[in-house]
Amino acid sequence: MIEPASLAPWLIIIPLAGGLLAFLLPSRSVLIGLSATVANGLLALAITFYSINTIPLEYALGGWPPPAGILLRIDGLTLVMLTMTAITGLAISIYAQGYFPARIGSGNGVSRHGPQQDFFWPLWLMLLAGLNGLFLAGDLFNLYVTLEVTALAAVALTALSGKHTSEVAALRYLLVSLLGSLSYLFGTVLLYRACHVLHLATLGALIVSSPVVWSGLALITVGLLLKTALFPMHFWLPPAHVNALTPVSAILSALVIKASFYLIFRFWGDVFMRILPLGGYSLLGGLGAAAVLWGGIQALRQKRLKMLIAYSTVAQLGYLFIALPIIRHDAGPSSRFALVYLIISHAGAKAAMFLAAGNVFLHFGHDRINELAGVKDALPMTSFALAVAGVSLMGLPPSGGFIGKWLLLTASFASGQWWWGIILIAGSLLAVAYIYRVVRHLFTKAPGPSSGKRQVARTMEASSLFLAVLSLVMGIFAPLVSKLIASDAVSLASLLAGVVP
Amino acid sequence: MTGINFQSGLHILLLSSGAGLPLLFVLFLWWRPCRKTVYALLPLTTLPALLIVLFVPSEVVVEVPWFFMGGRMGIDPIGRAFLFFTALVWCFSTLFGQASLSDDPNRYRFFGYFLVAMAGNFGLILAQDGLGFYLFFAMMSFAAYGLIIHDDTPEALRAGRIYLGLVIIGEVLLFAALLMIAGMAPGLLFSTGQPGTGGALLFVLLFLGFGIKAGALPVHFWLPLAHPVAPTAASAVLSGAMIKAGLLGWLRFYPLGLSNPGDYGEIVIVLGLIAAFYGVVVGLGQREAKTVLAYSSISQMGLMTILTGCAMLTPTYRATIFSVIALYAIHHGLAKSTLFLGTGLLKSSKNQYSQRCWLTAGLIFIALTLAGFPFTSGAMVKTALKNVSGSLAPPWSGILHLLLPLTAVATMVLMVHFFTVMPTGKASSSKRKQWREMLAWGAGLLGVVAGLRLWPEAARFHYGILDSAVLWNGLWPILMGSVIGWLIHRMALRAEKESIFELPPGDIVGVEGYWNQRKIIPWFTSIQQTPPGDTQIFGTPGFISFFSKYQGELGKREKILMRWKVIGILYLTLCLCLIVLFAFY
């Protein structure tokens, strides 16, 4: 029987090697890319099922102990994030496998679609390696390195479409990302000066409040907020997500954003929870509430489908931040579970929406919301996927979004923080309104004959539907996820109990 | 020992397949190779539910912790009554739909929605906790949208849109109600028997949230729009079975959530009374048979609403009144669905004189049943209703004693009107298909005749005694109703119209022009106006253009946030804020 922790490095090695291979052999890049994502998915599932009863696990690469060696750490949250990335990534890869040939085949005299495919697979696999590494990394500095790897690959992917707007958006994304990661690195250095430790768990136990630690944590947090595009620092997100190629938009909003939020959750919900100020939680929650409202209102007024989806991401990110103060005041694991559920169900629903929007764009050549009539007849699976993903975003049962919001709401009322509950409900109403804007057009008849110009492959429609349905029926996986998160909460409680002042 | 284990295992299997089997069938309908076989086997989907009613004892409860935050399934007395007629109605309608849609190109899609709605309907009856009920209720409500818009006509799409809007509003209201209840009753179990602590707000949320499904005033207006446009099999289940899900919701959640349900009992009774007569009056202004039936449903649901109010007023008799409500639901569910099926059959029976005769005879029988003709199930529930009203406190017992016979008169008047607008056969279909449809309808008719007699609790109410007073009590409302109905018909004939006055279907929303002028509909939906032609004009809903009024303003605000300098200031401010918060922690 293989030790599950020793499988963990392969989660980084497989995509990294696959990325290099795909770069060296462009003619085989699709095959390499697909097999690497499939292998990654199987591996993530295998690790999850083998280590579910033994977490948390640690694995030192090459047997070198920290601080010089690299330590991989697996706990419940890591497993959830890895599995989410693997499954969503696999569906997006299957989509991409149909997407690039469709664009190359459409042949409107532009030769840039071939290179797009050649570069997509290496970059995407690098990104996957970065994400897996980020979720596995057990110390502050490796988190920085993986954060940068992720950001570099993400920026390059954003620029991949080769249009002027996407290049401008990519450069802006890169600069913001650099500001964020430098700020993070600065904070890391300050924390290291204070404690001389990088290993997260040890740091969490050792750390003592002091001005250096305060500024370190403040820099780390704000840097990550910038990278997570929390309102009012979300300005870079809509242009970058909208102007990218469809599979890239899905990757960015479903996975990359979650990477930096994962770090915030790690730090605020776990490692540094002991010393972080209550007011800080309220501040983040308040910004989250503002994001929910602002993003929702902005989504309402957008004219293009992809823009609407991007602003919906801004709004949905708000929910994740609202969960932080509730977690801080909630003794049980149910609010942590709710947050994790919101993360994964948003990943599925948002990726599905972007993929479906890409199908609409490919077929009609535009994504103007007011001219979407007749999508139902031309692309039945796609319109169904949009509707189903919309239901999940609104948070209607039995979607994962419902479970997340429901648990958060009950936790917020139970802990007397009813105002968060009201924001959650208001955000859901806004979501109903902006999703309704899209759906009512989808299911009306086209006034004239269909104006579609390109065929959309069945796999592309099916992969978006798969993700949408997955996020809708997530209730079934709830016990598995809750078991993982509950085991985290136990270790967190011991951490908090050990050193509570 | 093993025998007992085997038996309980069987019970658990039955309970989980009540909603599970229809869902399983949906999956197979999707899978092309076995579609045809599955289509032929469709009526089997109702079998587990019927078996549950017959064989599963009340104390068996299935706990499904792996499913959606944990669920409980079981069958209590009230659930058994509801499942009894619900399963029968779905069974007859499946048989009917299977035949009548057998050459519809979209039949697999239709039955996909049909089965999901069926699973939701069975599931919500079996669910023993609030969240499970809500989940299945939502599943049923959304799937029903697919049934309403099946024909893809402009009317169907319009009805579907209005229905969907109401469903979403209802879901939000119920969600809020559920949250409030969750705060006071952890686990949301129906069986605890402890009253909640909810007040007027919770009552309003529950009344409207479930009232949308139950066709209660003032959220009834989707019903007369949706029932006529849906395929016959769908209108039968909408009016016969699904409408009662709202009623069951009231019965389940009022005791669970409200601290003192009696406070609101009188309001409920008054609303029910208004609905009972309102449905009849507006129904008289309709010219489409299925619309008339839908208004009759609103009126009949009004009577059940009155009973609900009675149960709230007198908690001591609650169990008895609940069983009377169940009887009424069984009676109306079976009768109304069979009426719908028969009307659908009449429409497709051109040039078949003998068949039309049989159909009309059967329909007249059901209509008499609804009005409470002696020896029918209608007479039984009338007797039961009278017993209930007798047990109320003074003002209400008198009022109801006076008004209840009048509702019977009103029902009869509406039924006469229904026969005057009865559809003439417009099309004819193949013999074989019609034969199968007739069979399904005949089974339904048998259900109307025998259904309530088979129900053990019904035996408590003496209905069949050859007593002249009882007979007269049953007969005079019918005679009076027939005469009034006939007079009204004469007046209409003399005025050379189909009905004495004409009202648009869906009364409130029917007069769209009025609401349009007041800019109320456009504020919520995209409909600017519905021209007589096929095309629909879509504009921007008011609440969105409300935002677009500030479009420039919002865009400007958003642009400000895009400036680098602003980002820098925000960045530094946030850093400082956090440090300050640290310092004061």
Next chain:
Amino acid sequence: MTITTGYIISALLLFGIGMNGLMTCSHQLRKILAVNLMASGVFLILIVTGFGTDGSAIDHVPHAMVLTGIVISVSTTALALTLACRIQQRLNRSADETAEGNDDD
């Protein structure tokens, strides 16, 4: 101690100047340079951290971090420069020929 303080102050200054440049300069190249300046500030503090506050043994961990950081900084700068060049080229070209086909997403 004073030397360390001096280094830290100049590192903070570098970070601040870089930050100011990123926010206020409009030219892309300047922005990229400004980010590099910020990175240098952070690296400087890291080196000072390795120097050891009590003057005893030198801590190697910060040095390893600086090396890694520099590698990352080089690659990010390369990517940023490439993007900036492409944007500039595109601007120059579209100044010449304004008819640029905008075919799809």
